[in-house]
Amino acid sequence: MSVLVFGHRNPDTDAICSAIAYADLLQQTSRPDAIAACCGTPNKRTEHVLRRAKIPAPKIVMDVRPEVEDVCKHDVKTARYGDVFFEVYNRMKAHELRAIPIVDDAGKVVGVLSLLQLMDLIFRDDSDPLKTRTVATSLQKICEILGGKFQHSLNPSQKDELLVMVGAMSAGGFTERMQKFPAEKLIVVSGDRPTIQLPAIEHGVRALVVTGGYVLSPGLVQLAQARNVAVIQSPFDTATTTMRIKSAQFIDSAIDTHFVSLSAKRPVDEARVIVEQSNEPIFPVVTDAGLLVGVLSKSDLVNIPKPKLILVDHNELSQAVNGAEEADILEVLDHHRLGGGLKSTQPIRFINEPVGSTCTLVARQFRAAGLTPRPGIALCMASGIISDTLYLRSPTTTDFDREILKWLEPISEVNLVDFAKEFFEIGSALRTCTPAEVIREDCKEFTEHGQRFSISQIEEIGFDLFWDRKDELRTALEQFSASQRLDFSALLITDVVSNGSLLLLSHESDEWDEINYPQLDRNLYQLDNVVSRKKQLLPLIAQLIDTAKNR
Numbered sequence: 001m002s003v004l005v006f007g008h009r010n011p012d013t014d015a016i017c018s019a020i021a022y023a024d025l026l027q028q029t030s031r032p033d034a035i036a037a038c039c040g041t042p043n044k045r046t047e048h049v050l051r052r053a054k055i056p057a058p059k060i061v062m063d064v065r066p067e068v069e070d071v072c073k074h075d076v077k078t079a080r081y082g083d084v085f086f087e088v089y090n091r092m093k094a095h096e097l098r099a100i101p102i103v104d105d106a107g108k109v110v111g112v113l114s115l116l117q118l119m120d121l122i123f124r125d126d127s128d129p130l131k132t133r134t135v136a137t138s139l140q141k142i143c144e145i146l147g148g149k150f151q152h153s154l155n156p157s158q159k160d161e162l163l164v165m166v167g168a169m170s171a172g173g174f175t176e177r178m179q180k181f182p183a184e185k186l187i188v189v190s191g192d193r194p195t196i197q198l199p200a201i202e203h204g205v206r207a208l209v210v211t212g213g214y215v216l217s218p219g220l221v222q223l224a225q226a227r228n229v230a231v232i233q234s235p236f237d238t239a240t241t242t243m244r245i246k247s248a249q250f251i252d253s254a255i256d257t258h259f260v261s262l263s264a265k266r267p268v269d270e271a272r273v274i275v276e277q278s279n280e281p282i283f284p285v286v287t288d289a290g291l292l293v294g295v296l297s298k299s300d301l302v303n304i305p306k307p308k309l310i311l312v313d314h315n316e317l318s319q320a321v322n323g324a325e326e327a328d329i330l331e332v333l334d335h336h337r338l339g340g341g342l343k344s345t346q347p348i349r350f351i352n353e354p355v356g357s358t359c360t361l362v363a364r365q366f367r368a369a370g371l372t373p374r375p376g377i378a379l380c381m382a383s384g385i386i387s388d389t390l391y392l393r394s395p396t397t398t399d400f401d402r403e404i405l406k407w408l409e410p411i412s413e414v415n416l417v418d419f420a421k422e423f424f425e426i427g428s429a430l431r432t433c434t435p436a437e438v439i440r441e442d443c444k445e446f447t448e449h450g451q452r453f454s455i456s457q458i459e460e461i462g463f464d465l466f467w468d469r470k471d472e473l474r475t476a477l478e479q480f481s482a483s484q485r486l487d488f489s490a491l492l493i494t495d496v497v498s499n500g501s502l503l504l505l506s507h508e509s510d511e512w513d514e515i516n517y518p519q520l521d522r523n524l525y526q527l528d529n530v531v532s533r534k535k536q537l538l539p540l541i542a543q544l545i546d547t548a549k550n551r
Helices: 013-028 044-053 085-094 115-123 129-133 139-146 171-178 194-203 218-226 238-246 268-276 358-368 375-389 399-412 416-425 435-441 464-483 510-514 533-549
Strands: 003-006 034-038 099-103 109-114 134-138 149-152 159-166 186-190 207-210 230-233 283-286 292-296 308-312 328-334 349-352 443-448 451-460 488-495 500-505 519-521 524-527
Touching: 003 013, 013 034, 013 044, 013 308, 013 358, 013 375, 044 375, 044 416, 085 099, 085 115, 099 292, 109 115, 109 283, 129 134, 129 159, 134 139, 134 238, 139 149, 139 207, 139 230, 139 238, 149 218, 159 171, 159 238, 171 194, 186 194, 186 238, 194 207, 194 218, 218 230, 268 283, 328 358, 358 375, 358 399, 375 399, 375 416, 399 416, 435 443, 435 451, 435 464, 435 488, 443 533, 451 464, 451 533, 464 488, 464 500, 488 533, 510 533
Parallel strands: 003 034, 003 308, 159 186, 186 207, 207 230, 308 328, 328 349, 451 488
Antiparallel strands: 099 109, 134 159, 149 230, 283 292, 443 451, 488 500, 500 524, 519 524
């Protein structure tokens, strides 16, 4: 199972670029199976970075809980309508199958056939001699199963319901018995016995099977042609030939068309409930169009391997991809505060340092490994640093961020001064996104002193667009807070030119009276020199909540 390297939900440039770069480093060192992933679509600025770097966007995975297609068997043996017992039985025996899915020509599942149902084709109706002699098949299938040859072929692909008669009695007794049945339904099995072959041909039976490797005489072949009787040579003795003819029976009537299938995208936990309540031997796994993806059995749901994750740019499960709490988290690489909920069953590598960007930490790992990143990867890491530090102007910026960015610039083969200006001019969320998209673009959820809330942040050049959209953004915040059942939601709009921000809230409580920043409008504050969500705004909000709680 691959290791997925993930940034946080609603990922920003640092989250996505650090995941890409760290997965690239791991592929070259300790984890060739590492894959960069993200649980959200990259924003416009990140898309611009990836285009400039000529790096593909990471795999979008919204939930890492295993799905049915992750645990089912994909190398599936199938059967079709028109297959016969002999073929299907040998297929199931060779692969030790208890049941087999039936598919049509397009690969769509149309039924399931169990071994018990298959055997019933041969042994059902033992009390009725006529039914035990009846074989639904075609002469072509009989010839194939016998490994025989046609001396005279007549509509070999035609589907027939044949009565098998063995010419093992006296000629008179055989002729008398044969004439009791419709000639067109009879297939007569005989060795080198002209006294049986002649009356069978004269009666106009559907087919005559000559056993023991014998050949029908030329005269009788001519008569068979005249009477429209097909002639098949069998290399086997009469008893074996008869058994093989019975095994040439079509499986169609035994197929169960009332079967339980599972969507390939269904979570395993949901599938387990269905499987445990069913007595079916296998469960076809299908696409929405019903096409076969694989097969699931109850044993496949025992000891399911957990997904393996490496978290970058976050360490709180509330910010991680859905299902992370059920995964094996192998490593964390982050520069945020320590959050709650993260547990492991064994020691893991946990790097958490007070730098301006997770990409700074990834770049350090490259240097420690003695590796020089490719230019595109170097540009990705530089972009993460530029984004999270507002090109080294954020109070979260450290000397180490500056040192790493200086190291990355010549490797990236890009003038970072020009690139940073271009970066912040592209992809204004207020210019290109709906209010709901603005709120979700870089949104993180927190819990402080019993209150759950979210903080979204966007970077803009000036506040002109904000004033035009202020009211609809406030409404979107209110709707988001209600839909997520949060105590409140906040949006920090940061001006990368003035190095200040505006703070818009979904609603206020009494604690906001202590904020000590100018209030410009309802639920709107001017926060000069505040540009960092993690180092400036989050501690401020935590202090306000704590103060109100202890009144």
